Amino acid sequence: MSYFWAKYKESIVLVILVLLCLMLIGSPLNKQANVLRNFFQYLLQPSQEITTELVQDNTNLARNISALFGLREKNIDLQEQVYRMQGQLQSVRETLSENERLRAMLAYKKSASRALLAAQVIASDPANCFTSIWLNRGSEDGVKVNTVALAFQAGKIGVAGRVIEVQPQSSRLLLLTDQDSEIRVIDQRSRFDGVVTGENSNSLRLRYFLFESDLQAGDDIITSGKGGIFPAGLMIGTITKSYLEEDKLFKGGTILPEINPGLIEEVMLIIQ
Amino acid sequence: MKTLYIILLYILSLVLETTVFGKLSVFGAKPDLVLIVIVLVALHRGPLPGEIYGFIGGLLEDFVTFGSLGIQALVKTLTGFGVGFLRNKIEEENGFLLMLLVFFMALISGFAASLAKTFFSSYVFLSKDALRIVLAALYTMLLTPPVMILVKKIFAERK
Numbered sequence: 001m002s003y004f005w006a007k008y009k010e011s012i013v014l015v016i017l018v019l020l021c022l023m024l025i026g027s028p029l030n031k032q033a034n035v036l037r038n039f040f041q042y043l044l045q046p047s048q049e050i051t052t053e054l055v056q057d058n059t060n061l062a063r064n065i066s067a068l069f070g071l072r073e074k075n076i077d078l079q080e081q082v083y084r085m086q087g088q089l090q091s092v093r094e095t096l097s098e099n100e101r102l103r104a105m106l107a108y109k110k111s112a113s114r115a116l117l118a119a120q121v122i123a124s125d126p127a128n129c130f131t132s133i134w135l136n137r138g139s140e141d142g143v144k145v146n147t148v149a150l151a152f153q154a155g156k157i158g159v160a161g162r163v164i165e166v167q168p169q170s171s172r173l174l175l176l177t178d179q180d181s182e183i184r185v186i187d188q189r190s191r192f193d194g195v196v197t198g199e200n201s202n203s204l205r206l207r208y209f210l211f212e213s214d215l216q217a218g219d220d221i222i223t224s225g226k227g228g229i230f231p232a233g234l235m236i237g238t239i240t241k242s243y244l245e246e247d248k249l250f251k252g253g254t255i256l257p258e259i260n261p262g263l264i265e266e267v268m269l270i271i272q
Numbered sequence: 273m274k275t276l277y278i279i280l281l282y283i284l285s286l287v288l289e290t291t292v293f294g295k296l297s298v299f300g301a302k303p304d305l306v307l308i309v310i311v312l313v314a315l316h317r318g319p320l321p322g323e324i325y326g327f328i329g330g331l332l333e334d335f336v337t338f339g340s341l342g343i344q345a346l347v348k349t350l351t352g353f354g355v356g357f358l359r360n361k362i363e364e365e366n367g368f369l370l371m372l373l374v375f376f377m378a379l380i381s382g383f384a385a386s387l388a389k390t391f392f393s394s395y396v397f398l399s400k401d402a403l404r405i406v407l408a409a410l411y412t413m414l415l416t417p418p419v420m421i422l423v424k425k426i427f428a429e430r431k
Contacts, residue, residue, distance in 0.1 A: 010353065017327045017349045024334075025392050038354060038429030040335035044287060124294030125338050126302060127385075128404065132338040134290070158332040172338070179396060197307040201300055201400045262300060 006017050012033055038167050041123075045170055048123040049136065067186065098265075104152045105268050117141060117269045118207025119149070122170065129262045130177040130200050132161075134267075137167045142271045146229045149173050149267040151259040158235045159183070159223065160267050175261040176236065177204060184227035185236055190214040194250075196236055202260055204237060205251035213251045215242035231270065277426045279311050282329050285419075286336050301407035304378055306333050308412060309410040310352050311374050315364060316427055319356025326352025340393050347385045351377055372417045378409035 005012070038258045086202040105118055119137040137143050141168055151160035161181060165172040174181055177198040187209075193211035209215060225232025235258045242253035283361025285305035293302045306329045330348030334341050355377060362369055382405035389395035 010323070010356070013320060014323050014349070014353050021327070021330075021342045021349060022344065025340050025388075027400060030304045036341070037335050040332070044283070044290075044336070047283075047287045048291050051287055054297055055292050064413050069355050114423055119377035121294075122309050123290035123336075125336070126289035126293075126304075126333065126338075128428075130300050133294075137371065174338075178338070180394070199398055199400060201398075201404070263298060 009181050026209050034165050039167060040044060041170065041172075042167060045122065045134075048134070051091075052120075052122050077233050089250050095241075100155075101152050101266060104157070105157060105266065108150075108268065109150070115271050116150075117143070117271050119143075119171075119269055121265055121267070128200055130198070130202060132164070132175060132178060133264065134189060135163075135173055135267065136169070138167045138171050139270060140168045143171045143269060146272075147171070148230050148270045150234065150270065151261070151264045153259040153263065156235075156258050158237065159230065160259065160261060160264055162229055170254070173267070177202065177257065177261045182227075183193065183230055183236065184224045185221050186224040187213070187215055187223050188220040189216070189238075190219070193226065196221060196255060202257065202262060203240075203243040204244070204257055206255060207245075207250065209251040209253075211244060211249055211251055214255055215239055215240060215251055223266070274426060275369030278309065278313060278325060279328065279332075281419075281422060281426070282306055282332050286332060290336055296409060298407050299307075299404065301404045301411055303411040303415045304381070304408060305412070305415065305419060307348065307378055307381060308353065308374055308416050310348055311355050311377050312370070312420060312423040314352040314355035315362060315370070315373075316423070317356070318359045320366055322352030323349050324352070325348070327399060339389060339395070343385055343388045343392065346388060350384070351381050352371045358405060367417060367420065370384050370420060371413045374416045375413035377407050378412040379405065382408060 022176060035039055091265055117137060119135040121133050122136045123134040125131045135159045143163055145166055147163040149160040150157055156209070161173045162177040163171045164174045170251065174196065176183060176196070177200065179198050179200050181198040184193065185196045188214065192213035192215065193210055194213070197203070197205050197206045197207055199205055206215065206221070216237050221236045221239060223230040223232055223234040237255040237257040240254050240256050242251060245252045289302055289305055310322070310326045310329050312338050323403045326348040330345035333344040333348070333363065337344060342417070358373070364370070386395070386397050386401055386405065390397050
């Protein structure tokens with residue numbers, strides 16, 4: 001027995017581990033995975049928040065490092081002065097940029113009839129930044145599963161996604177670019193309706209528009225409100241290409257999202 | 273103690289992957305720091321510790337990844353096992369060779385994870401995913417040296 005173990009221990013352990021993995025994938029535990037994930041996320045959250053803060057404070061770190069090499073030959077005093085000024089300038093730029101986004105969010109919040117809640121992105125999916133993100137707001141703030149999030153970028157407002165997991169102080173947002181995301185939409189110009197799905201990249205796919213639908217590049221796509229989750233009239237993106245699907249029954253197309261989900265830093269949650 | 277350090281390294285990797293590299297992603301591609309740790313540990317310790325540490329690292333990654341639980345654990349277990357057989361066959365001091373190994377393992381595990389997701393869930397593999405996996409493998413390869421220094425320190429303390 002000990003000879004058998006000594007000779008085949010790697011293979012025996014491998015078989016046990018692989019079976020364990022397959023059981024995890026196929027077992028009902030997978031449906032309870034959110035509990036485990038939420039617990040692990042709860043443990044990680046403080047370190048993620050600290051790291052995110054540090055990253056935001058040093059957004060232009062790479063630029064600083066490259067500048068460091070270019071200024072080597074210059075006088076040390078001048079270097080320090082330049083650094084101080086660059087640091088201040090970058091800090092001011094970052095503050096201005098943040099200010100601009102927050103002002104847009106505040107202006108929208110004031111004009112919107114819905115109750116809105118600002119939330120900060122604290123982490124993103126390690127596999128792909130177009131699938132899901134973690135926000136620093138949870139059930140204690142009134143966030144629920146299927147709460148809709150809007151994002152603000154360069155003066156534009158667009159749908160970011162919907163909440164799929166909620167913890168007391170954080171929540172996971174399924175981005176509209178995730179492959180599992182499906183949103184009922186309409187073409188704002190022609191009023192034909194269909195569905196938008198994600199492609200795990202910074203583009204979306206239009207599906208299930210009837211073959212006679214009039215879809216043109218440049219048309220704005222907005223939520224239809226028919227799915228029961230997303231309120232009507234929220235901006236999704238602009239059509240870049242439309243075509244007749246192979247089955248000739250439906251029209252499809254590609255959309256450039258109004259906001260780039262990979263670059264979201266804050267969102268506004270529609271809590272009512 | 274060493275196991276604790278490796279687990280802490282996994283957690284640090286996951287925190288960095290979900291925060292810093294979320295902002296430094298290239299066309300949605302992020303480096304797989306956990307994979308680097310698994311490759312280096314497996315290469316240093318052999319197939320048995322490689323598959324065990326691979327399983328632990330993969331499972332922790334599953335907890336922060338959106339999708340079926342167990343897929344990353346499966347892929348990383350097999351990665352640790354496979355790389356473990358290269359022990360004593362690849363010079364651990366040869367940084368370039370290690371980077372190449374990490375690149376190929378990141379490529380293989382990236383495609384294997386996508387294949388497993390296609391098989392076990394409603395995930396559909398798109399051509400854009402292939403590009404993202406290749407970019408992520410390159411990104412992972414470039415980050416091998418700093419992780420290598422940390423892993424070496426952990427094992428050096430043991431001696």
